[in-house]
Amino acid sequence: MVDTLHPVDSIANVPLFNGRMLRQVNAVAFAGATATRPLGGRSGVRSGTSATTVTATSTTWTCGPLAGVADVEAAAEAGLVTFALDAAATGAVTPASASFARSDLIYVQIDIPVEDGSAAPVVTRKYVAGPLVAGAPDPALPVSRAFAIARINMPIAGGGAPTVTWIAPYAVAAGGTLPVRTATERDAVVPVEPQQVYRFDTDWFEFYDGSVWQMLAGKLPYFLASRDKVPSLANTTDTVLESTFTWSGSPTVRGFTYAAGVVTILAAGVYDISAAFSFAANGTGARRLFVLKNGASTAANPILYDEVAGSASAVGILKVAGSVLLAAGDTLRVAVWQNSGAALAAYNSSGAQNAASSFFNVAAKGA
Numbered sequence: 116m117v118d119t120l121h122p123v124d125s126i127a128n129v130p131l132f133n134g135r136m137l138r139q140v141n142a143v144a145f146a147g148a149t150a151t152r153p154l155g156g157r158s159g160v161r162s163g164t165s166a167t168t169v170t171a172t173s174t175t176w177t178c179g180p181l182a183g184v185a186d187v188e189a190a191a192e193a194g195l196v197t198f199a200l201d202a203a204a205t206g207a208v209t210p211a212s213a214s215f216a217r218s219d220l221i222y223v224q225i226d227i228p229v230e231d232g233s234a235a236p237v238v239t240r241k242y243v244a245g246p247l248v249a250g251a252p253d254p255a256l257p258v259s260r261a262f263a264i265a266r267i268n269m270p271i272a273g274g275g276a277p278t279v280t281w282i283a284p285y286a287v288a289a290g291g292t293l294p295v296r297t298a299t300e301r302d303a304v305v306p307v308e309p310q311q312v313y314r315f316d317t318d319w320f321e322f323y324d325g326s327v328w329q330m331l332a333g334k335l336p337y338f339l340a341s342r343d344k345v346p347s348l349a350n351t352t353d354t355v356l357e358s359t360f361t362w363s364g365s366p367t368v369r370g371f372t373y374a375a376g377v378v379t380i381l382a383a384g385v386y387d388i389s390a391a392f393s394f395a396a397n398g399t400g401a402r403r404l405f406v407l408k409n410g411a412s413t414a415a416n417p418i419l420y421d422e423v424a425g426s427a428s429a430v431g432i433l434k435v436a437g438s439v440l441l442a443a444g445d446t447l448r449v450a451v452w453q454n455s456g457a458a459l460a461a462y463n464s465s466g467a468q469n470a471a472s473s474f475f476n477v478a479a480k481g482a
Contacts, residue, residue: 134227134236138194145184145195146287149305155186156195157293157304158262159286166281169221169265173277176267177205178221178240184286185223185238187260188230196225198238209244211272218245218253219267225260245269292320298381298443301328317370317381328443330382335479336370338378348394348461351454370479378447378477385480388419389436392451392473393461398427400454406435406475407448417450425455438480449475 119136130136139154147157160168160183168179182199208219220243226233241261245254253266264283270276285294293312295301301312306323311331313320320331330336372379380386394402406419419435433451441447453459461473 134229135192135194138196139192140194141197142186142195144289146289146291146293147186148289152186152191154192154194156184157284157286158185158187159183159284160264162285162287162294164283164285167279168283169267169279169281171208171267171277171279173211173269174208175205176208176219176221176242177203178265179203181264183223183283185225185260185262187225187262188227189259190230193227193230196227196238198223198225200238200240204240206242208242208267208269208277211269211274211277212247213272215247215249216251216271216274217247217269218251219243219269220245220253220256220263221265221267222256222261222263224258227260231260240264242267319370319382321382327383330384330479334369336381337476337478338366338368338371338373339474339476340366341474348451348453348459350457350459351452371477376448380441380443380445380447382479383440383442385438385440387436387438387478387480388447388476389434390419390449390473390475391432391434392449393433394425394431394451394453394455394459395461396427396430397425397455397457397459399456400425402431402433403452404433404435405450405452407450408439408441409446410448425453447477449473 117136119140120130121132121137121140123130125131142148142154142156145156147155149155160181164181168181170177180201180203184195184197186195211217222241222243224239224241226235226237228234228236243254243257245251256263262284264281266280266282268278268280287293293304293310294315295304295312296315301314301321304310304312306328310323311320317336318334319336321328322331366373370381372381388406390404390406392404402423402425404421405417408418418439419437421433421435423431423433425431
């Protein structure tokens with residue numbers, strides 16, 4: 116056991132500092148301590164490092180100057196090492212395959228002989244080619260004492276020039292907000308209450324409340340869409356609008372995924388949801404509107420619901436609105452139903468088909 120105090124003047128060679136001791140106290144300044152690595156931290160490059168630091172051609176990769184911090188040695192007591200690389204490094208790129216696209220990696224490797232048995236203490240930038248298999252997965256790094264900073268997307272031979280995706284994690288000061296690109300990168304962080312992250316993909320902040328990530332602030336998510344000239348809707352048939360029709364124009368989407376008509380929630384929170392739909396005047400039967408969570412059938416319990424009786428003299432207007440607590444990964448759909456005895460078209464309150472015929476809006480509370 117070694118208890119380290121730094122910086123202090125030595126008295127009779129006490130304390131006599133070694134590299135591990137200095138790395139351990141270096142950890143005070145950086146975020147990323149965990150229960151299993153209390154003297155470690157988050158490996159990454161300095162915030163502000165350009166996403167164009169790494170470039171590549173079909174034959175050569177180049178990595179410009181950068182600085183960062185790394186906690187990559189096996190021993191939990193090894194501590195954090197800081198590094199700086201003040202000139203560009205280059206190397207050869209494996210030629211493109213005629214059969215498979217490939218994902219290659221540029222990575223930073225740390226060698227500390229007393230910790231890992233390497234030959235000399237050094238930091239280097241290195242390249243590893245991806246496997247030649249379908250899907251172009253990233254390769255495993257040749258050593259564990261390293262972290263990737265860029266992906267070279269190598270097309271098949273004759274498929275054009277390679278591109279580079281900057282994937283370097285960012286190091287931040289203790290107590291700082293961790294920048295992450297996706298939920299996957301966020302979930303790779305060992306969450307410690309009250310850890311906070313900023314997500315590039317959604318443009319908002321999240322904090323860990325001890326059990327889940329909660330949306331905090333930023334450009335909060337919203338989904339806005341209207342529908343024009345809806346076709347006739349069949350009698351006594353649940354019609355999930357997003358799977359049957361197309362929203363007029365392009366829906367305005369921030370902070371959700373939207374595909375095949377399904378809105379997927381990316382962060383837990385309270386959301387304001389509203390929807391409307393109008394049927395042509397008809398005096399037979401009833402009309403219904405559903406907002407569905409995690410299902411495509413109205414047999415499931417809708418989270419919002421409205422019903423009106425048919426009218427021979429008035430458009431059947433359905434509308435719902437409410438605040439709903441949703442979890443990350445929840446999905447939302449809109450469905451309608453009518454039993455007039457025949458197909459019915461959708462109309463606005465003036466009896467004309469236009470964009471006011473229906474809409475579906477979802478917004479995080481406060482957006």
